[in-house]
Amino acid sequence: MIEIKGVHKSFGDLEVLKGIDLTVNRGEVVSIIGASGSGKSTLLYCINAIESINKGNIIVDGIDVHDKKTDINALRQNLGMVFQQWNSFPHLTVLENAALAPQVVKGFSKEKAEAIATKELTHVGLGDKLHEYPTKMSGGQQQRLAIARALAMEPPYMLFDEVTSALDPELVGEVLDTLRLLRDDGMTMICVTHEIAFAKEVSDKVAFFHEGLIEEIGTPQEVLDNPQKERTQQFLSKVL
Amino acid sequence: MNLFTPLSWNDTGFILTGILNTVYISVIAIVVGSLLGLLIGFIRAESNKTVNVCLGAILDILRSVPLIIQLILFSTFIGVMGFPLPPFVTGSIILSLYTMAFMSEVFRSGFNSVPTPMIKAARSLGMNYLQTVRYIRIPIGMRAVFPSWIGVALSVIKDSALVSVIGYMELLRTAEQLISRTQQPLMILIGVGLFYFMISYPLSRYGKYIERKMEI
Numbered sequence: 001m002i003e004i005k006g007v008h009k010s011f012g013d014l015e016v017l018k019g020i021d022l023t024v025n026r027g028e029v030v031s032i033i034g035a036s037g038s039g040k041s042t043l044l045y046c047i048n049a050i051e052s053i054n055k056g057n058i059i060v061d062g063i064d065v066h067d068k069k070t071d072i073n074a075l076r077q078n079l080g081m082v083f084q085q086w087n088s089f090p091h092l093t094v095l096e097n098a099a100l101a102p103q104v105v106k107g108f109s110k111e112k113a114e115a116i117a118t119k120e121l122t123h124v125g126l127g128d129k130l131h132e133y134p135t136k137m138s139g140g141q142q143q144r145l146a147i148a149r150a151l152a153m154e155p156p157y158m159l160f161d162e163v164t165s166a167l168d169p170e171l172v173g174e175v176l177d178t179l180r181l182l183r184d185d186g187m188t189m190i191c192v193t194h195e196i197a198f199a200k201e202v203s204d205k206v207a208f209f210h211e212g213l214i215e216e217i218g219t220p221q222e223v224l225d226n227p228q229k230e231r232t233q234q235f236l237s238k239v240l
Numbered sequence: 241m242n243l244f245t246p247l248s249w250n251d252t253g254f255i256l257t258g259i260l261n262t263v264y265i266s267v268i269a270i271v272v273g274s275l276l277g278l279l280i281g282f283i284r285a286e287s288n289k290t291v292n293v294c295l296g297a298i299l300d301i302l303r304s305v306p307l308i309i310q311l312i313l314f315s316t317f318i319g320v321m322g323f324p325l326p327p328f329v330t331g332s333i334i335l336s337l338y339t340m341a342f343m344s345e346v347f348r349s350g351f352n353s354v355p356t357p358m359i360k361a362a363r364s365l366g367m368n369y370l371q372t373v374r375y376i377r378i379p380i381g382m383r384a385v386f387p388s389w390i391g392v393a394l395s396v397i398k399d400s401a402l403v404s405v406i407g408y409m410e411l412l413r414t415a416e417q418l419i420s421r422t423q424q425p426l427m428i429l430i431g432v433g434l435f436y437f438m439i440s441y442p443l444s445r446y447g448k449y450i451e452r453k454m455e456i
């Protein structure tokens with residue numbers, strides 16, 4: 001379970017998160033929508049401690065992420081993260097990209113790491129590209145590689161930050177299909193997304209962010225079909 | 241008795257020693273200079289402005305004072321101080337530091353060429369700081385600057401001829417001694433030039449080849 005309690009975050013004078021409360025249970029898919037600059041990415045970065053927080057707590061499976069005594073690198077193994085840009089490691093093959101972290105972070109043997117990597121890469125449909133270099137692949141393939149690379153650490157939670165935003169329209173589908181696959185596997189996920197239809201389809205909960213606060217949260221039917229708040233209605237009328 | 245004797249096969253060993261000494265001191269300077277340069281380049285890529293300005297000033301001195309002056313200055317200095325070193329040691333120290341000054345800039349831009357989001361992606365997989373340096377930043381950054389590295393290495397091989405001024409018996413000094421004995425400067429110097437060309441040309445072609453391959 002991920003528990004976010006009263007989280008505040010500022011960059012200098014700019015307060016980006018103004019008291020976020022959100023709970024994500026095991027097996028749940030939570031989507032976060034909202035205008036650009038409302039703090040969606042920042043919240044994800046705070047969850048796996050790429051960014052620090054100023055106030056509040058983030059607890060993952062009982063462990064306080066921002067406690068100084070917490071082993072951040074151990075914690076991050078539980079929180080797979082995929083970014084808008086796929087950031088393939090260009091000097092490694094597809095297989096080596098996905099096998100690197102299990103080897104150096106978990107200390108697995110090369111064989112074991114590559115076995116896990118192969119399994120995850122096959123799962124996302126890259127089983128025939130294992131020995132290619134990612135720089136030669138399409139954005140959609142590289143984004144699926146990024147997903148498999150995160151999955152190879154076998155995290156119970158996955159955080160997705162607008163993973164289709166940088167893709168050409170015709171490549172969005174294959175990446176969304178991969179996310180559907182993970183949902184069907186029962187993966188716990190937080191998805192920041194601009195794909196409203198996709199959020200409606202896969203989410204258990206949808207949170208609408210507005211200027212650093214959760215303006216409205218509920219089931220996709222509640223938030224997306226029958227939004228109660230005026231700002232949610234305005235946002236949806238703009239993006240739909 | 242004839243003071244001058246023509247070049248003969250007996251001189252082969254002598255010339256070979258000169259060649260080996262040139263290769264020897266160049267390899268030492270390139271290896272030591274690259275390792276130190278990697279360290280300094282990393283420190284520069286990681287540190288704040290103050291540290292960088294201080295380090296930069298020292299490196300600027302090494303880069304802008306002509307190598308031949310650094311060699312003479314250093315060997316004279318340690319002589320005056322009363323602990324002279326063999327020319328090979330003096331030459332290795334100065335040539336390595338000189339190489340380091342150039343290599344550190346090469347490696348620094350290599351480290352800076354690795355995009356921050358890529359490092360964040362590696363961190364998000366649970367890698368710690370040193371692991372990202374070892375597995376991401378060094379291999380990606382160093383690959384990017386490999387052609388420049390070859391360029392610096394080549395100029396070090398050529399600059400190593402200057403170590404002859406402090407008495408190190410590398411190829412040029414060997415040749416000078418042969419010339420004064422045989423009085424056949426043209427042939428000998430052409431031979432020396434050919435040797436430098438045979439080493440430099442393939443290396444620079446290789447560097448160009450890699451550069452072109454990386455552009456694609």
Ligand SMILES: Nc1ncnc2c1ncn2[C@@H]1O[C@H](COP(=O)(O)OP(=O)(O)OP(=O)(O)O)[C@@H](O)[C@H]1O
Nearest residue numbers: 011014016034035036037038039040041042043162
């Ligand atoms: N490292 C940073 N330093 C300073 N300001 C930052 C930093 N990261 C984000 N911000 C600012 O924080 C605010 C929220 O950014 P964030 O990236 O969380 O928004 P977002 O909701 O993800 O937007 P988008 O939909 O454009 O991705 C923005 O105003 C942004 O400029």
Ligand SMILES: [Mg+2]
Nearest residue numbers: 040041042162
């Ligand atoms: Mg964002």
